[in-house]
Amino acid sequence: MSDITLNIDGREVKAKEGMTVLEAAHSADIFIPTLCHNEMLEPYGGCRLCTVEAETRGRTKLVVACLFPVQADLIVRTRSETVDKIRKLILEFLLAHAPDSEQMKELAAEYGADKDRFPKSSSFCILCGLCVRYCAEVVKKNAVGFIDRGIRKEISFIPEIASKECWGCKECFPLCPTEALQAAYVLIDSLGSLTPASKSAPEK
Ligand code: SF4
Ligand code: FES
Numbered sequence: 001m002s003d004i005t006l007n008i009d010g011r012e013v014k015a016k017e018g019m020t021v022l023e024a025a026h027s028a029d030i031f032i033p034t035l036c037h038n039e040m041l042e043p044y045g046g047c048r049l050c051t052v053e054a055e056t057r058g059r060t061k062l063v064v065a066c067l068f069p070v071q072a073d074l075i076v077r078t079r080s081e082t083v084d085k086i087r088k089l090i091l092e093f094l095l096a097h098a099p100d101s102e103q104m105k106e107l108a109a110e111y112g113a114d115k116d117r118f119p120k121s122s123s124f125c126i127l128c129g130l131c132v133r134y135c136a137e138v139v140k141k142n143a144v145g146f147i148d149r150g151i152r153k154e155i156s157f158i159p160e161i162a163s164k165e166c167w168g169c170k171e172c173f174p175l176c177p178t179e180a181l182q183a184a185y186v187l188i189d190s191l192g193s194l195t196p197a198s199k200s201a202p203e204k
Pocket of ligand 1: 124125126127128129130131132155175176177178179180181
């Protein structure tokens with residue numbers, strides 16, 4: 001892989017072909033906020049919080065840094081009036097789901113996002129997909145997945161798999177930027193759906 005030099009926030013940054021702008025920025029200790037990215041997982045591009053300005057041959061466009069590949073002579077601006085406005089709006093929308101999440105509160109303070117701009121949602125999940133992808137890509141069990149579509153889309157544990165796999169795992173819990181995952185787990189557990197056969201009451 002050949003070296004590529006790009007410019008991020010006025011600094012020359014060396015990157016390898018195939019890297020994303022986010023990877024190049026992080027390798028140079030330049031912070032770009034993310035909510036759906038995790039180095040262990042394939043890029044997803046779901047939250048759009050990592051949006052940056054990318055300029056090539058005098059033309060500027062908005063791209064998501066976790067998906068956009070580095071290229072020679074690319075000029076990246078990780079903060080600008082436009083970028084900050086987009087991040088503020090994304091955060092305000094997501095805060096309707098998770099106003100008490102510590103990670104969201106810190107981001108909201110940084111971008112001046114108003115947690116009350118949009119009506120509160122009954123779901124705490126921001127649909128970042130970290131739990132779903134971690135279980136599929138790393139644990140390879142698919143014990144948690146997305147159900148439904150559009151505004152009804154939500155995560156759900158798959159009882160037949162979760163009852164066998166989740167008790168001793170729960171590795172996805174720390175990845176969740178909100179409390180949605182644990183809440184969903186506790187809910188389905190309280191309904192008895194996750195009680196493994198070995199722990200259920202003996203039949204009389
Ligand atoms: S439950 Fe948490 S980790 Fe899973 S998609 Fe929702 S916010 Fe993301
Ligand atoms: S971190 Fe890039 S879209 Fe979520």
